[in-house]
Amino acid sequence: MSAPEVLRRLARNWIGLPDVPGARRWAWVAVIDAVGTGMRIPVTVLYLTAVVRLPAASVGVGLGVAALVGTVCAPAAGALIDRLGPKTMVIACFLTAATGYLGYLAIRDWVSFMVVAVVAEIAEHSARPAKQALVAAMVTPEQRVPLMAFQRSVRNIGFGLGGLTSAALVALKAHTGYTMVLAGDAVSFLVAAALVTGIHVTRPAAAAAGAGGGGGGKASPRGGFREVLADRRYVALAVLNTLVMTHVTALNVGVPLWIDQHTAASPGLVGVLFAMNTALVVLLQVRLTKGISRVGQTPPVYARAAAAFALAAIAYWAASLAGDALSVVVVLLVVGVLAHTAAELYGAVGEWTVSVNLAPERLRGRYLSLFSISFSAHQAIGPVLVIVLITQAPGIAWFVLAAVLGVGCLASAWLAHGAEEPAETGTTTEPAAAAAAPGTDSKEASSTA
Numbered sequence: 537m538s539a540p541e542v543l544r545r546l547a548r549n550w551i552g553l554p555d556v557p558g559a560r561r562w563a564w565v566a567v568i569d570a571v572g573t574g575m576r577i578p579v580t581v582l583y584l585t586a587v588v589r590l591p592a593a594s595v596g597v598g599l600g601v602a603a604l605v606g607t608v609c610a611p612a613a614g615a616l617i618d619r620l621g622p623k624t625m626v627i628a629c630f631l632t633a634a635t636g637y638l639g640y641l642a643i644r645d646w647v648s649f650m651v652v653a654v655v656a657e658i659a660e661h662s663a664r665p666a667k668q669a670l671v672a673a674m675v676t677p678e679q680r681v682p683l684m685a686f687q688r689s690v691r692n693i694g695f696g697l698g699g700l701t702s703a704a705l706v707a708l709k710a711h712t713g714y715t716m717v718l719a720g721d722a723v724s725f726l727v728a729a730a731l732v733t734g735i736h737v738t739r740p741a742a743a744a745a746g747a748g749g750g751g752g753g754k755a756s757p758r759g760g761f762r763e764v765l766a767d768r769r770y771v772a773l774a775v776l777n778t779l780v781m782t783h784v785t786a787l788n789v790g791v792p793l794w795i796d797q798h799t800a801a802s803p804g805l806v807g808v809l810f811a812m813n814t815a816l817v818v819l820l821q822v823r824l825t826k827g828i829s830r831v832g833q834t835p836p837v838y839a840r841a842a843a844a845f846a847l848a849a850i851a852y853w854a855a856s857l858a859g860d861a862l863s864v865v866v867v868l869l870v871v872g873v874l875a876h877t878a879a880e881l882y883g884a885v886g887e888w889t890v891s892v893n894l895a896p897e898r899l900r901g902r903y904l905s906l907f908s909i910s911f912s913a914h915q916a917i918g919p920v921l922v923i924v925l926i927t928q929a930p931g932i933a934w935f936v937l938a939a940v941l942g943v944g945c946l947a948s949a950w951l952a953h954g955a956e957e958p959a960e961t962g963t964t965t966e967p968a969a970a971a972a973a974p975g976t977d978s979k980e981a982s983s984t985a
Contacts, residue, residue: 570691572724574698583714606657607912613662617901622669633659634725665904673737678829685822777910779944785918798856835949842945845879849934896958
């Protein structure tokens with residue numbers, strides 16, 4: 537058996553690569569995109585402060601403003617997804633991101649920083665709903681959640697590889713390393729865009745007609761968003777997802793701060809715990825999606841996420857009470873991160889299922905762009921909440937966070953119960969996607985309809 541075949545079997549049988557057309561190519565897109573992002577994220581602020589010589593405070597303000605602009609532009613991206621098709625939008629977002637991050641090398645002052653940062657953030661915020669819509673167009677409804685789960689697994693691998701690459705390049709020669717990292721990130725977006733051109737997708741007939749200029753009033757941007765906002769269940773689920781996402785900030789911000797300020801463990805343990813979390817996501821995310829393909833199946837998933845996070849909160853809290861019994865502290869923190877990871881895995885499954893499956897095909901871009909705002913909202917609110925609780929009210933911090941996530945999960949489960957998914961319409965091949973690109977095997981070239 538050849539090495540590539542061994543890797544394919546490992547990906548399919550253990551990590552969980554769905555056996556669907558285009559999945560392997562999409563997996564490469566996800567990995568390459570994540571490698572570039574994993575290279576860039578650790579050094580962006582360092583580059584701007586150490587190389588460009590911008591004040592740290594102005595960098596923080598600039599990144600915040602750019603992220604806000606990206607969030608505001610997300611609805612417009614949703615309308616373009618519905619009009620042009622998700623594949624076209626994913627390619628456009630990758631090309632725009634490549635331009636933005638390559639532009640970082642041309643920054644000379646705060647104004648030029650703001651210009652390229654805004655371009656990059658618009659591309660990043662627009663790409664999220666576009667990618668979800670593309671996955672939805674590639675496969676059947678039953679295959680969507682497994683493919684999104686596999687995408688998340690391999691992206692974690694890419695983030696790890698990107699972080700190691702970034703560390704090696706910067707350690708080799710700081711200024712040159714920063715340049716190589718940012719240029720490499722731009723190249724990763726270009727390669728990902730090239731790979732997407734070879735992915736075969738289908739598009740709803742209604743959306744295709746609208747793209748050609750013959751859409752009715754409902755397909756117009758104004759009418760489309762009126763219809764989205766009138767869907768109270770979906771809007772409520774999007775708002776509640778801001779609470780569900782507490783598990784993200786609690787892990788990235790809360791756990792390191794808690795270990796450093798309220799336990800006897802060494803801060804070096806944080807890296808080990810994060811590595812464990814990443815490995816578990818890679819190995820288990822797809823497996824936990826088995827049997828979950830419809831919105832009606834998500835209430836137990838949300839309940840498991842709430843229960844797992846409650847267990848994690850108790851373990852973290854207990855670790856602070858163990859004093860100098862280092863072995864007990866470490867065991868409790870490991871238990872906490874294991875339960876926390878389970879909450880993360882189940883929360884992601886619930887989010888994917890309700891956000892994609894409750895979105896009508898002809899307005900899927902607009903629906904998903906609305907749902908994506910919940911991530912931006914949590915990014916703005918979550919860190920402040922977590923930091924204030926852990927520094928000012930450590931005795932109740934984890935219980936409050938568990939309550940916030942629990943309300944989000946249980947209310948989402950209640951809304952998902954009995955929800956009717958919109959009927960799938962007829963499909964038509966997206967322009968320029970009917971033929972597979974050179975190098976695409978016959979399986980990837982077959983229709984998914």
